[in-house]
Amino acid sequence: MPRPISVLAYLLAVAFLLAAATSARAQLLGPVRGLSSGQLPGVGLPSLPVTPLQPSVDDLLRTTRALTRSLQVETLLRQQPRRVAVDPQGQPVLRGEFLAMDLTNVQLAALQAQGFVADSQASADAALGLDVVVLRDSRGRSEASAMRALQKAAPQVAFTYQHLYLPAGAADAGGDVPANTPPTAGMPRRIGMIDGGVDPAAPALTHAHIEDHGCTKPTASRHGTAVASRLVDGDADMLYAADLWCGDAVGGVTSNLVEALAWMARKGVPVINISLVGPDNPVLARAVQAMIARGHVLVAAVGNDGPAAPPLFPSAYPGVIGVSGVDAHDRILPESGSGKQVAFCALGVVGRGRRAMRGTSFAAPIVARRAAQLLDAPHVGAAAEVLQRLASQARDLGPPGRDPRYGYGLLSP
Numbered sequence: 001m002p003r004p005i006s007v008l009a010y011l012l013a014v015a016f017l018l019a020a021a022t023s024a025r026a027q028l029l030g031p032v033r034g035l036s037s038g039q040l041p042g043v044g045l046p047s048l049p050v051t052p053l054q055p056s057v058d059d060l061l062r063t064t065r066a067l068t069r070s071l072q073v074e075t076l077l078r079q080q081p082r083r084v085a086v087d088p089q090g091q092p093v094l095r096g097e098f099l100a101m102d103l104t105n106v107q108l109a110a111l112q113a114q115g116f117v118a119d120s121q122a123s124a125d126a127a128l129g130l131d132v133v134v135l136r137d138s139r140g141r142s143e144a145s146a147m148r149a150l151q152k153a154a155p156q157v158a159f160t161y162q163h164l165y166l167p168a169g170a171a172d173a174g175g176d177v178p179a180n181t182p183p184t185a186g187m188p189r190r191i192g193m194i195d196g197g198v199d200p201a202a203p204a205l206t207h208a209h210i211e212d213h214g215c216t217k218p219t220a221s222r223h224g225t226a227v228a229s230r231l232v233d234g235d236a237d238m239l240y241a242a243d244l245w246c247g248d249a250v251g252g253v254t255s256n257l258v259e260a261l262a263w264m265a266r267k268g269v270p271v272i273n274i275s276l277v278g279p280d281n282p283v284l285a286r287a288v289q290a291m292i293a294r295g296h297v298l299v300a301a302v303g304n305d306g307p308a309a310p311p312l313f314p315s316a317y318p319g320v321i322g323v324s325g326v327d328a329h330d331r332i333l334p335e336s337g338s339g340k341q342v343a344f345c346a347l348g349v350v351g352r353g354r355r356a357m358r359g360t361s362f363a364a365p366i367v368a369r370r371a372a373q374l375l376d377a378p379h380v381g382a383a384a385e386v387l388q389r390l391a392s393q394a395r396d397l398g399p400p401g402r403d404p405r406y407g408y409g410l411l412s413p
Contacts, residue, residue: 069166069305072167073086080250082095083250087279088143089279092166093161093162096137096140096146097136098116098160098161099132099160099254099255099283100150101157103131103133103157115138116137117136117138119136126262128265128291130258130287134162160283161254162254163284164253165277165278167359168277168364169227169301188235189373190238191231191237191240191368192241192267193231193239193241193242194257194260194272194276195223195224195228195243196245197241198221198225199225204230204233205225206234208235208239210239213240214242214246214260215247216246217246226357226361229350230350230366231369237372244256252276254281258287265290265294268377271299272297273299273365274299275362277300277301278312284314288317288319288320289319295377296383297371297375300321300322301325302336303337303360304325304359305335305337306336307337307338311339316339319383321344321387322343323345323346323364323366324344324363324406325347325362326363327349328347333358336360338404342405342406343402344367344394344406345363345406346363346366346410347366347413348360366411367390370390390408395410396409
């Protein structure tokens, strides 16, 4: 029979472990109870159906469990196994599709002989100087086998996967719609976003002029609408909104993201917000470099995989302004990414309580809005100039100077 002191010690140890596990789970999976979330004036959450007719990108973002990409990827693989796979590094890809740049006719013929079909040719070449071909495997091979076949048929070509870029924020279903704020004085801004669909009836967007791109029939998403609301915030701005999902559960593919950047270039949009995150991809890297060289400013969320996670893209590409998230008390969100890609931080919480939306997705548009106030049109060197001017306006948080958590500091609306 065990001695009483041993039983007591055992029970205390079990209680301690359970308490620690609960605390860790709360940090990873959801907001801290009782934490004031803060809300920008005029930022309205859309009144979209709680139960959509078909799965959509919002289904990945129903709870704060979806903040980490790993959980989003697990959900996609479970719900869409015939359409989504992973590359050798575990990054989500569109099953059976690959990208190639600068293919010759001879090389394309060799690939077609191996069962690959040129599914479409991106229209990014004229605007960004890119020649990108989307290749589809008609033989149903695994991703690794298909990639080996591509490299064997055209060894001089650099192939890559059709990676998926996922929203860098999460939301519960439902949500209140706050009252709108009147437009501010000043000239309307021209600003772009690449995300999910936007609901033009959202309170913060009623004065905006919205030009949609990417879908035959635009389909609103909560994530895209919340990002747009923070970009515009009640003003009569011209918003260029590229939708990478069109109401589908699978979206954010690399070729569509690149094509959306090319569309922004053709429209001459000076500042573009991208609240999406994913892996390094050579096609996307080339497109981002071309946009910055043309004088556009790209602002991107750094992601919600935590401070120890590797950098995510496009925020980690040189010249992109990466944004981390803080709460209403200027404390860094525990899930926010960290590293040299962080240039600034901003409020990463929209709404209150369990209905709140949180993540770096909602911090990035605050910084993009500030950048748009400084840039009327793209010009060479604009990215560096805007970064320097914003740095002079930021309120330093954390260690003095630029640091990997807060960047140069906090930018408020």
